[in-house]
Amino acid sequence: MTGTVNFTTGQLLGTVLAVQANFYQVQLDVTDKEPQENNDAENLSPTISASSTPPMLLCTRRTRLKKIGQQVMVGDRVVIEEPDWAGGRGAIADVLPRQTQLDRPPIANVNQILLVFAVADPPLEAYQLSRFLVKAESTGLDVVLCLNKSDLISPQMQQQISDRLLAWGYQPLFISVQNSINIDQISHYLNQRITVIAGPSGVGKSSLINSLVPDVNLRVGEVSGKLARGRHTTRHVELFELPSKGLLADTPGFNQPDLDCTPEELVYYFPEARERLATGSCRFSDCLHRDEPDCVVRGDWERYEHYLEFLADAIAYQTQRHQQADPESTLKLKTKGKGQAQYEPKLESKKYRRVARKTQLQALQDLYQDSEE
Numbered sequence: 001m002t003g004t005v006n007f008t009t010g011q012l013l014g015t016v017l018a019v020q021a022n023f024y025q026v027q028l029d030v031t032d033k034e035p036q037e038n039n040d041a042e043n044l045s046p047t048i049s050a051s052s053t054p055p056m057l058l059c060t061r062r063t064r065l066k067k068i069g070q071q072v073m074v075g076d077r078v079v080i081e082e083p084d085w086a087g088g089r090g091a092i093a094d095v096l097p098r099q100t101q102l103d104r105p106p107i108a109n110v111n112q113i114l115l116v117f118a119v120a121d122p123p124l125e126a127y128q129l130s131r132f133l134v135k136a137e138s139t140g141l142d143v144v145l146c147l148n149k150s151d152l153i154s155p156q157m158q159q160q161i162s163d164r165l166l167a168w169g170y171q172p173l174f175i176s177v178q179n180s181i182n183i184d185q186i187s188h189y190l191n192q193r194i195t196v197i198a199g200p201s202g203v204g205k206s207s208l209i210n211s212l213v214p215d216v217n218l219r220v221g222e223v224s225g226k227l228a229r230g231r232h233t234t235r236h237v238e239l240f241e242l243p244s245k246g247l248l249a250d251t252p253g254f255n256q257p258d259l260d261c262t263p264e265e266l267v268y269y270f271p272e273a274r275e276r277l278a279t280g281s282c283r284f285s286d287c288l289h290r291d292e293p294d295c296v297v298r299g300d301w302e303r304y305e306h307y308l309e310f311l312a313d314a315i316a317y318q319t320q321r322h323q324q325a326d327p328e329s330t331l332k333l334k335t336k337g338k339g340q341a342q343y344e345p346k347l348e349s350k351k352y353r354r355v356a357r358k359t360q361l362q363a364l365q366d367l368y369q370d371s372e373e
Ligand SMILES: Nc1nc2c(ncn2[C@@H]2O[C@H](COP(=O)(O)OP(=O)(O)OP(=O)(O)O)[C@@H](O)[C@H]2O)c(=O)[nH]1
Pocket: 148, 149, 150, 151, 152, 175, 176, 177, 178, 179, 200, 201, 202, 203, 204, 205, 206, 207, 208, 219, 220, 221, 222, 223, 224, 225, 252, 253, 254
């Protein structure tokens, strides 16, 4: 999202915003520099300045890319050749390496998740919020937590929620789409990045998108996002352009994201547990932080109860996966005996990141998938 039109190499760069059949809608990058003189009268490139809306071209994919099996996804950074400015057409000649990639829905280069909840109507439920947060953390992407409908509660109440979430390791942004409170703050977070919006039904995601994206007009307050989006149809994936030069993808609302990470990695999706592991270490390297002796994670923090519940889910999920992989197997999750002495290497943050990246694709796919099942 930071590239510019490269006039020195003559390469035009852009981002794919939507794919339809064999056509790709590509938003060209904007640059501060004025384009070089172009003497071809029939093919005048438009003057692009940082303030103007970036030009959009409807592009096809070069045969060479088809031959090498190079797919083009929404979110891809692409090189455009032979722009026909008058006709608004072009051809995609190359796809730049992806930073991240989702398969369902297909979006490349997502940077962060904007998790939207409401402080009331529907009521803010700690367990549900926790579940969404853990799911979002498991993508390895940045998580921005935003609490809508702040117009429905008192400043005192807001302070209480804020204190509580700070103890969880999050600094929520309180907004009210209805009263236009802190919407500019959100825009600031979305600046220059590709963001996926997620959250349960009825919290105001469509309302927020409507207020952030000019002319989009998503239907607000419908019975269920599922109806509008279709349960069995492939969702049309599209990135909305924000005035702040960011891109935003919508996800359907769903109420209980599946937690399908491994039991071992789960703990790293709790910032408050991460902090405990950063300053100390458990006696056993494979500690699941339940009843093992000398565990630094187990203790007096609010979400420890959630951790235990999600851990049970993660263990059940893993057992199920093992059985699917080998139906004959009676494999049970191995847990080490309590008294077993073992050298305990300190867990590095690098290790955490590696795990996170491995599951990132899976987790974000599930954010979408859950609602379609
Ligand atoms: N009081 C108040 N109500 C709001 C606010 N923002 C949205 N609403 C209302 O909340 C209801 C749900 O809003 P939507 O935007 O449809 O919620 P959604 O998250 O997109 O819901 P799904 O499409 O089911 O995922 C609507 O009746 C909105 O008018 C707000 O800031 N304050």
